[in-house]
Amino acid sequence: MARITMQQIAALAGLSLATVSRTIHSPHLVKPGTLEQVRRLMAKEGYVYNATAGDFSRRRSSVIGVIIPTTRGAIFANSTQGIQEKAQEKGFSLIIGSTGYDAEAELKLLLQFQERRLAGIILTGYGIGRENVIKELVKSGIPCVVVWEVLKNSGLSFVGFSNFQAAFSMTDYLASLNHRRIGLILGPYSRIGRARRRLEGYRSALQKNGLPFAPELVIETMPTLKDGKESMARLLSMSDRPTAVFAGSDMLAFGAMSAARERGLRVPDDISVAGFDDIDFAAYCNPPLTTVRVPAREMGERAVSILVEMIEGKSRKDRRVELPTEIVIRESCRERKERSRVKT
Amino acid sequence: MARITMQQIAALAGLSLATVSRTIHSPHLVKPGTLEQVRRLMAKEGYVYNATAGDFSRRRSSVIGVIIPTTRGAIFANSTQGIQEKAQEKGFSLIIGSTGYDAEAELKLLLQFQERRLAGIILTGYGIGRENVIKELVKSGIPCVVVWEVLKNSGLSFVGFSNFQAAFSMTDYLASLNHRRIGLILGPYSRIGRARRRLEGYRSALQKNGLPFAPELVIETMPTLKDGKESMARLLSMSDRPTAVFAGSDMLAFGAMSAARERGLRVPDDISVAGFDDIDFAAYCNPPLTTVRVPAREMGERAVSILVEMIEGKSRKDRRVELPTEIVIRESCRERKERSRVKT
DNA sequence: TTGTACGCGTTATCAG
DNA sequence: CTGATAACGCGTACAA
Numbered sequence: 001m002a003r004i005t006m007q008q009i010a011a012l013a014g015l016s017l018a019t020v021s022r023t024i025h026s027p028h029l030v031k032p033g034t035l036e037q038v039r040r041l042m043a044k045e046g047y048v049y050n051a052t053a054g055d056f057s058r059r060r061s062s063v064i065g066v067i068i069p070t071t072r073g074a075i076f077a078n079s080t081q082g083i084q085e086k087a088q089e090k091g092f093s094l095i096i097g098s099t100g101y102d103a104e105a106e107l108k109l110l111l112q113f114q115e116r117r118l119a120g121i122i123l124t125g126y127g128i129g130r131e132n133v134i135k136e137l138v139k140s141g142i143p144c145v146v147v148w149e150v151l152k153n154s155g156l157s158f159v160g161f162s163n164f165q166a167a168f169s170m171t172d173y174l175a176s177l178n179h180r181r182i183g184l185i186l187g188p189y190s191r192i193g194r195a196r197r198r199l200e201g202y203r204s205a206l207q208k209n210g211l212p213f214a215p216e217l218v219i220e221t222m223p224t225l226k227d228g229k230e231s232m233a234r235l236l237s238m239s240d241r242p243t244a245v246f247a248g249s250d251m252l253a254f255g256a257m258s259a260a261r262e263r264g265l266r267v268p269d270d271i272s273v274a275g276f277d278d279i280d281f282a283a284y285c286n287p288p289l290t291t292v293r294v295p296a297r298e299m300g301e302r303a304v305s306i307l308v309e310m311i312e313g314k315s316r317k318d319r320r321v322e323l324p325t326e327i328v329i330r331e332s333c334r335e336r337k338e339r340s341r342v343k344t
Numbered sequence: 345m346a347r348i349t350m351q352q353i354a355a356l357a358g359l360s361l362a363t364v365s366r367t368i369h370s371p372h373l374v375k376p377g378t379l380e381q382v383r384r385l386m387a388k389e390g391y392v393y394n395a396t397a398g399d400f401s402r403r404r405s406s407v408i409g410v411i412i413p414t415t416r417g418a419i420f421a422n423s424t425q426g427i428q429e430k431a432q433e434k435g436f437s438l439i440i441g442s443t444g445y446d447a448e449a450e451l452k453l454l455l456q457f458q459e460r461r462l463a464g465i466i467l468t469g470y471g472i473g474r475e476n477v478i479k480e481l482v483k484s485g486i487p488c489v490v491v492w493e494v495l496k497n498s499g500l501s502f503v504g505f506s507n508f509q510a511a512f513s514m515t516d517y518l519a520s521l522n523h524r525r526i527g528l529i530l531g532p533y534s535r536i537g538r539a540r541r542r543l544e545g546y547r548s549a550l551q552k553n554g555l556p557f558a559p560e561l562v563i564e565t566m567p568t569l570k571d572g573k574e575s576m577a578r579l580l581s582m583s584d585r586p587t588a589v590f591a592g593s594d595m596l597a598f599g600a601m602s603a604a605r606e607r608g609l610r611v612p613d614d615i616s617v618a619g620f621d622d623i624d625f626a627a628y629c630n631p632p633l634t635t636v637r638v639p640a641r642e643m644g645e646r647a648v649s650i651l652v653e654m655i656e657g658k659s660r661k662d663r664r665v666e667l668p669t670e671i672v673i674r675e676s677c678r679e680r681k682e683r684s685r686v687k688t
Numbered sequence: 689t690t691g692t693a694c695g696c697g698t699t700a701t702c703a704g
Numbered sequence: 705c706t707g708a709t710a711a712c713g714c715g716t717a718c719a720a
Contacts, residue, residue, distance in 0.1 A: 397697035
């Protein structure tokens with residue numbers, strides 16, 4: 001129960017506390033014989049280092065906080081995985097909090113992180129309306145890096161990709177397939193910056209292709225299978241329904257494809273569906289999903305690397321890295337047929 | 345940078361440290377006026393409670409450690425989600441580590457958790473060969489609960505389900521569909537107890553139905569889409585290939601279905617595929633997957649509840665809860681046709 | 689190579 | 705209701 005302390009080990013060994021401490025952190029400063037003796041004793045007594053006391057004494061922690069919208073939904077799992085591994089490699093633990101896309105939850109988490117004096121924080125996206133909190137956080141000395149977004153005019157470090165460009169490309173691709181009414185099912189762009197930027201990319205591509213923007217064709221929803229399905233159902237029940245639907249996440253796309261099937265529509269013969277994320281499953285589903293590949297894992301890894309540099313003071317200024325995305329063409333989209341109105 | 349401390353707040357307020365502390369933890373013991381004054385001051389000075397120091401002083405932490413095999417793979421995400429929410433509700437933070445199904449990684453994580461003197465630990469499964477470590481852990485005073493498994497003769501608390509029974513039922517169902525050669529694609533049962541129990545359930549159901557156990561029909565692999573696909577390909581290339589395949593996880597099942605499709609086989613017309621987990625996606629894929637529903641989220645929630653009881657000393661003895669599973673019949677399995685040998 | 693001694697920011701125990 | 709003060713377990717100058 002009551003664990004043995006360094007102090008006690010020292011006493012047992014007839015050494016000072018400092019020597020025992022050095023045994024752990026700077027063994028090269030200890031005479032090999034002593035080292036051996038102390039180690040043996042620690043093993044024998046079942047000594048376990050107290051990281052809390054250590055962190056406290058050193059006045060810095062070795063845990064990194066991570067904020068993600070949701071632990072479900074595969075795609076964040078990928079960046080989280082990247083974060084995990086890199087952090088482990090660098091000797092940091094992770095404390096993870098999910099917000100459920102809720103601003104208040106995020107604020108609460110952020111406070112918790114401050115209370116724990118975490119070494120650094122990785123934010124998924126840059127909450128609209130939370131600029132102040134985050135700036136204050138940084139000013140308070142906790143290094144921060146944002147993933148999944150590129151930030152303009154903000155002193156923050158980030159490693160992201162252009163949500164605008166990615167959405168633009170996919171929409172443009174759909175237009176190149178001769179689709180003129182392109183639906184858009186998107187996450188909560190009112191609150192989430194990266195979703196908003198995807199909307200902008202979509203609109204921009206429409207414009208470039210001389211296509212009108214039809215507000216009724218864009219649906220804002222939560223990025224779940226269920227919502228994707230329901231949104232698609234709405235789109236399909238329109239009198240002049242879209243011939244292609246661009247979903248703001250693969251989850252939404254899968255839900256959408258499911259809705260199409262239920263309605264007796266074939267993808268891509270009767271309607272094209274494109275996704276965003278390229279989660280593993282996109283390549284294995286039926287039909288395989290055309291989607292935007294996002295460097296999720298890499299973002300996670302690089303975010304940790306940068307964060308650790310900041311933590312260790314090797315880097316003072318903010319790092320800004322923008323990774324490329326890529327359209328992965330599989331089988332869920334195809335050229336629009338003239339007169340493709342199918343029985344509904 | 346250097347945050348203000350309780351001490352300083354006390355000085356500023358002309359009060360004692362103790363009173364300020366009480367302001368936070370037992371406001372009812374403080375005169376309303378004083379309370380108000382202190383709170384105002386804390387807000388003004390941007391005081392942020394130091395949870396590390398608090399935990400250290402109190403000699404217990406308010407962080408729960410969670411060990412999962414992988415952050416990818418959807419299904420653990422569900423139990424993790426349950427854990428998250430419940431923990432948050434109870435005022436605990438989470439530190440999450442993933443092992444990648446690797447025993448050494450798990451041990452390392454466990455050590456880290458001990459070093460941080462975490463309040464409690466939730467293990468996913470009960471690593472074969474790690475009995476000692478875990479028992480020592482418990483003896484050292486860290487409450488532990490295992491999820492995803494039911495444990496026999498072990499002093500540990502758990503909240504799980506019968507992997508044996510679940511696999512038995514599904515196999516039995518497949519047999520009732522007149523399948524006589526039932527393939528099994530399973531996670532690493534050599535190392536993972538719950539996978540091993542699924543294998544046992546499968547064998548037992550075979551026996552009950554008078555079916556021979558054919559070792560070549562069971563494939564041990566990692567539970568990923570890719571491995572599911574490859575395993576299925578192997579199964580399908582056999583001269584006397586199975587007419588139904590039971591996958592030990594939905595991921596494997598999706599991979600398997602993909603392999604079947606690539607070979608020109610239709611599911612379920614040409615071959616039946618069943619999964620295990622019932623992740624969200626199972627209901628939305630094509631065809632919708634027949635699978636075993638596992639109470640993932642509930643396991644997570646209940647595990648936290650039990651753990652917190654243990655932490656707070658309300659419960660001394662181990663709690664053992666077994667949740668039910670259920671077969672969800674969708675469209676990926678059907679009765680075997682006589683003479684169903686299709687062109688391969 | 690080793691030891692001494694102080695500090696880290698709270699909590700908790702006693703008095704008042 | 706409030707105050708003093710001793711822990712808590714370790715890191716780290718500074719000395720020896």
